[in-house]
Amino acid sequence: MSDFLQQVVIGVQLGSIYALIALGYTMVYGVLRLINFAHGDVFMVGAFVGFYAARALKLEEQPTLAGALITLLPVLLLAMVACAVLGLVIERLAYRPLRRAPRLTALITAIGVSLFLENAGQLLFGADPKFFPSVTPQGAGATLNLGGATISKDQLVLVVAAALLMAVLWYIVQRTRIGRAMRAVSHDADAAALMGINTDTVIAFTFGLGAALAGAGGMLFAALTYAKILPLMGIAIGLKAFVAAVVGGIGSIPGAMLGGLLMGLSESFVRGSGFSRWTEAVAFVLLIGVLLLRPAGLLGRFAPEKV
Amino acid sequence: MRVTRAFLLRGVLPVAALAAAGALAGCRQGGGGGGGGGNEILVGHFASMTGDTSTFGTETDRGIRLAMEELNAAGGVLGKQFRVQTQDDASKVEEAVTVVTGFANNPDMVAVLGEVASSRSKAAAPVLQAAQIPMVSPSSTNPDVTKVGDYIFRVCFIDPFQGYVMAKFAREQLKMDRVAILRDQKNDYSVGLANVFNDEFKKMGGTIVADVSYKEGDSDFRSQLAQVKPQRPQALYVPGYYGEVGTIARQARELGMNVPLMGGDGWDSPQLVAGAGGPGKALEGAYFSNHYSKDDKSERVQTFVKTFRAKYGSDPSALAAMGYDAMKLLADAITRAGSPDRKALRDALATTQNFKGVTGDITIDAQRNATKPAVVLQIQGNQFVYRATVQPPDAAKSASAK
Incomplete structure (x- = not known):
């Protein structure tokens, strides 16, 4: 039982990272019908911005968790802003000129942008792994015991931060003017334009928002899981987040969250039962299974192609 | 058709031009090595000078070049000077094969040093084995590397x-x-x-x-x-x-x-x-x-660390030490063979006993692996x-x- 709980905790933590990235895929698909393959690499940029900011600010281990959170907050915001700007630049330079081009052209451009970011990252940051310094208190007291499962406070912070970000996103999409415009463009871009919505602004905003979430994901991942930071780290995680978005139903925001959680949980259970080699295999079998039963994904709507 | 032509012009032509330039550069290098049979001994080094594991190649090459300079300054071997030709494999297995194929086609090539990554050594070894050119890997520790054939050696211990x-x-x-x-x-x-x-x-x-x-x-x-x-x-x-x-x-x-x-x-x-x-x-x-520690108090290690520091301004890593030993052991084997003939060199390498390297006393065993301390x-x-x-x-x- 405690083992089960332990794996649930790890799965939820992984899943919240996947969900943050999957949201960007799904929102961009919603407004543009484009799979933005460069999105995973924006996640990588977020991790690097976090790393360099932490180094510039000479962050050190804080005695209390509250102190650590206050120290980390500016780094998180910086990573989000930097990535939002990157998202806007990518949209403006790579995708907007192709707005009227066939969809395949945009898709290939997305792959090009992804390769560009990966190689620019290797050139700029070097191929050597980097590591985020420990900021949250380590050692005794850094973990909680819950029914036999050990939960580190780092994990808890990560999940709560991701949940908060998703709540903010939900608010923006459901309760603000720009959010309503996003939903309108997603529903029917041409009709929205006829109603006086500036679709270019909405699309740019969507890119910025998605990229900010991916940046937050990258920074949280680097700072709270101690994982190595590499220029190619976005490939595997981005792919899994993309699968999460498709499983949940691409274009659907709650679907992306659900898909992310499912991916995280499947991964932690497969790994926890001693089959780490099969993590990806199980994830893709899950994808195929869902697509066979519900081609539009778990929470996706089947939208017939408008001619 | 138009698309195809545009693709050819934009995509293929520059690539072809690059390839041609590369071939020319290759010719130039080959021409320079023509005197190898005369008063110099040509040794190839394929290494990851760029790419994911660029420190592997650059560190090893520093060790090899230091050894080469010392050997040449002391008059070389058999009255001939060493010339090491280092070629980058960009940390890629396919590139490593291309590079050693170039080495194998050079009739003046006496022996080849490389690689650090076992995957690349393993891919390159069959080419050199087929060409019957002795290969000495400085630090590939996977057991399979030397199993490729009787021309493949290493100066490090195995996993x-x-x-x-x-x-x-x-x-x-x-x-x-x-x-x-x-x-x-x-x-x-x-x-x-x-x-x-x-x-x-x-x-x-x-x-x-x-x-x-x-x-x-x-x-x-x-x-x-x-x-x-x-x-x-x-x-x-x-x-x-x-x-x-x-x-x-x-x-x-x-x-x-x-x-x-x-x-x-x-x-x-x-x-x-x-x-x-x-x-x-x-x-x-x-x-x-x-493989070694720069803090080892033995005189051999300390002298090496001092000369390395004087030349490069940093402490030698284990990889640099392995490169240094690989080059020195090769020179020792050529001396014992009495000629830079590939077959004689192979036999001399195979019978190496207690070679005094900076990474310890090296004996080559029957599987062409080094028996040495860690x-x-x-x-x-x-x-x-x-x-x-x-x-x-x-x-x-x-x-x-x-």
Whole structure:
């Protein structure tokens, strides 16, 4: 039982990272019908911005968790802003000129942008792994015991931060003017334009928002899981987040969250039962299974192609 | 059709032009080596000078060039000067094959040095074996590399030996009884070390209390560590690469496991300690086996460290030391062979006995692997401090027989 709980905790933590990235895929698909393959690499940029900011600010281990959170907050915001700007630049330079081009052209451009970011990252940051310094208190007291499962406070912070970000996103999409415009463009871009919505602004905003979430994901991942930071780290995680978005139903925001959680949980259970080699295999079998039963994904709507 | 032509013009032409330029450059180099039969001995070095593991190639090349300069300054070998031709394989297996194919087609090429990564050595070895050119790998430790054929040698020990070294050190020096293993199950190197450690440690009377696995690129090891913790091990043996070790150490501390970690030469990186949260953090006091230590007090090592520092302004890594030894051992074998003939050189390499290298006394065994000692280093702050030298089992046996 405690083992089960332990794996649930790890799965939820992984899943919240996947969900943050999957949201960007799904929102961009919603407004543009484009799979933005460069999105995973924006996640990588977020991790690097976090790393360099932490180094510039000479962050050190804080005695209390509250102190650590206050120290980390500016780094998180910086990573989000930097990535939002990157998202806007990518949209403006790579995708907007192709707005009227066939969809395949945009898709290939997305792959090009992804390769560009990966190689620019290797050139700029070097191929050597980097590591985020420990900021949250380590050692005794850094973990909680819950029914036999050990939960580190780092994990808890990560999940709560991701949940908060998703709540903010939900608010923006459901309760603000720009959010309503996003939903309108997603529903029917041409009709929205006829109603006086500036679709270019909405699309740019969507890119910025998605990229900010991916940046937050990258920074949280680097700072709270101690994982190595590499220029190619976005490939595997981005792919899994993309699968999460498709499983949940691409274009659907709650679907992306659900898909992310499912991916995280499947991964932690497969790994926890001693089959780490099969993590990806199980994830893709899950994808195929869902697509066979519900081609539009778990929470996706089947939208017939408008001619 | 138009698209095709545009594609040809934009895509293929520049590539063709580049290829032509490369071919020309190749010709030029080949032409320069034409005098190799005369008063110089041409040695090829294929190395990852750029790409993911660029430090592997650049460090090794520094060691090789230092050795070459020393040899040439002392008059060379058989009255001939050495010329090392280094070619980059960009850390790619396919490129390594291309580079050594170029070497193999050069009739003046006496021998080839390289690579560090076992995967690239393994891919290049069949080409050189077919061309009957002796190849000496400075630091590819995977057992399969020299199994390619009788022209393939190495000056480093092979993976299983490191498992033995750590088992012996943990059992005899640290007096440990209970150790847990955390292996990277997709990595042949890690699995090799873990298997031998497991067997040897048990043979020496110790207990392996848990044996769990992870995969390179994983970021969460808590599920595996949580499994290990209740078994109360006195140490964790983690023979993986440095990228994951720091993360594993941090998460083990987080779960309240304050036992030392132990590993192999895959840990040898300036990034290792940073990965564990910095000096004095999760990896403080950890042990790992390696090829050599710059703190070794022997005169051989200290002279090497001093000349290396004078030339490059930094301390030589183990890889640089291995490159240096590979070049010096090659020169020694050519002297013993009496001519730079490839066949004679091969036979001389195969009969190398107690060559005095900076990484220890090297004897080439029947499988063309080096039998030599290993060192155990301990992490203290940002330093890897020399702790012990462990002799290979046969040498130890003969020593105790005396």
